[in-house]
Amino acid sequence: MSDLPQFVKVHEEGPREGFQIEPGPIATARKVEFIEALAETGLMQIDCVSFVNAQKVPGMADAEEVIRSVRRKPGVRYTGLWLNTRGLMRALETPVDIVGAIRVTGSETFCIRNTGMNHAQTLDEQRRWLDIYRERKVPVEWGYVMTAFGCNYEGFISTDKVRTMVQQLLDLAAEAGASLKGVYLADTVGWGTPQAMERTIGAVRERWPDLPLALHLHDTRGTGLANAYAALKLGVAQFDSTCAGLGGCPFAGHQGAAGNICTEDFVFMCHEMGIKTGIDLEKLIECAHMAEDIVGHPLPGKVLRAGSLAHFRQKLAAWR
C-alpha cells in the first residue's frame, strides 16, 4: 500500500542537457551511439539535441546530423529543444519528433537572458508556435513554466506568479483551439526544496485539481531527489532526468554547473519504492558508464558507481 504513483514516466534529457555544456568536442557518432543505447533501456522519450545558435552553443552545432543519424527504435520518441521560431523551423526540417510544447518563464529577467525576449514577446512567440503546430498538424501537448521555483536574477517565484503563468499557458492553448496534456514546472536553476515543491504544486492543484503536472528538476544543490520524492508523494508521475546526471560536472572548472536529477538514481529510487517505470535499470547503468566514457570525466550519478541492489539480491537468493 502506498500513496505514491504506480507508474512514473521518465523523459531522458541527457544527450541534450549534457552534451550542450561539455567543453567537447564530442564526436557525432558517439552522441548517436549513446542515444541508441538509451533507447534500448525502455525509456520512451529521449531529448537528443537543441536547435540553438551554434555560435553560442558549439556542442549543438551537429544537431541536424545527430538526429538524422539515429537508428530509430519503434515506439521511442526522439525529441529536441528550441527556444525561438527559428529553432522550431530548423527542427521541422529534420526527422526529430516534434513535441507541441509552449513555454513561458516565471522570471522575466531570466527569460530575456535565455531567449532575448521579454514576457509579452514570449507570449507572441508562443502564438506563432501554436500556428505552426496547427499548420504542420503537430498536436499541442505540454506547457512549460521555466524557473517556477526561483531564479538567480529575481529570487523566489511566488505561487501567484506560477498560477498566472499556468493560466496564460492554458489560455494560449485555448486561443489556438487546443488543450494541454498538462504543465511542466521547471526548477531551471536549482532553487527548489521539497517544501517549495509542496507549496507550488499545492497552489497549482488547488486551482486546477485535474491538470497533470510534470517536473524538470536541476540538482544544483543536492536536493533533486528529495524534491522529486516530495512531488511523487503529491502524485506527480512524469519527470525529466539525465543519465549519469549529465549536465553537471564535479570539476572545479565547471563551477556551479549542475545537471538534472540523475536518471538511474531516480529510477533506482522509484523501483525500490515499488513504482514502475518500464526501464531496465541495469541497462541504464551501462548507459551511464558510456556517458562518462564519452565526456571523459566523472559524472555526478551515484548508482552508476555503487550499482543497484539487484546483484546483492541475486546472491542472497542463491544462498537461501
Add this chain to the structure above:
Amino acid sequence: MSDLPQFVKVHEEGPREGFQIEPGPIATARKVEFIEALAETGLMQIDCVSFVNAQKVPGMADAEEVIRSVRRKPGVRYTGLWLNTRGLMRALETPVDIVGAIRVTGSETFCIRNTGMNHAQTLDEQRRWLDIYRERKVPVEWGYVMTAFGCNYEGFISTDKVRTMVQQLLDLAAEAGASLKGVYLADTVGWGTPQAMERTIGAVRERWPDLPLALHLHDTRGTGLANAYAALKLGVAQFDSTCAGLGGCPFAGHQGAAGNICTEDFVFMCHEMGIKTGIDLEKLIECAHMAEDIVGHPLPGKVLRAGSLAHFRQKLAAWR
C-alpha cells in the same frame, strides 16, 4: 507553518568517515586544521577519529595524535568511534569526548564482518562498555542500530528485527541502571529509501512514541537527502553527515565508496525550509573546499560547487 522540526542537530562525521577511507596519507596537521575549521561553523559535535586497528585502517593510525592536537572550542564536543572494548580503552586514554554509546547491528553477518563478533558476543561487549561507562562516570547517551535499513549480506532488515534491536538496546541500558537519550537508526550501506524511512521509523514510533530517533545515512545511491527529508517530515531532528560528502569519491578507483549525506547540502536544505541548525552555511562551504584540498580530489557535495543562495539574495536586495 510547517510540520518539520524547528531545529535540527547536525553531527559532523567528516574527519572520521572521510579520512579513514582516503588512500592518503593525510598529514595529521591538516586533519587538525580541518577539525578546528569545522568547530568555527557552529557545529556542536564533530566525530574526529576512529580508535580502530591501524593495520586495517592506516588512515586512522594517528588517531591519538589528532585528538590530542586539536585546539578546543568551548561548547563543541570532539568525539571518536570504537568498535570494541580495546578501542574504547584507547579512547579513554585521550582527551576525546566519550559519548556513552551502545551499538547493535540488524544484520548479524555484517556485524561479524565489521567487528568480528556475532550478535550474542556483541551484547556481552555492550555490557562491558556500560560497565566501563559507569566506572568512568560517562553518561549513557545513544543506542545505535547499524544496518537498520538493509545489508549487502542479508538484504532488507525487517521492521520486526529493528524493533527487536531497539528493545535490546533499551534493555541493556536498563540492566545497567541507565536510560538512553534515544536511538540512532543507521543506513550503513545505503539500502534506504524515503519509503523505508517512513516504514521503519513508523514501526519504531508505534512501539515507543516518545523515544527520540536520529539517523546516520549513507548516500550510496543518491537518495540520501530524500531519505533525510522523509525523516524530517516524521519529526526526526538529529542527523549525522559529512562535510563535502567526505567518505565518498567520484573516482572510478573508489568504485562504490559513498560517504554520508553531505553536511552543507543537508544544512542548505534545512535552512531553505525554515529549519534552524545553528550553523553558518558560508563557513561550512569554506570547510568543504578545504576538505577537497586536503584529499586532493573532487568530493560529491553539490552546494560547495554551486554556492548557497545567499549571495543571490544579497544582490537582489541591493537592486531593490
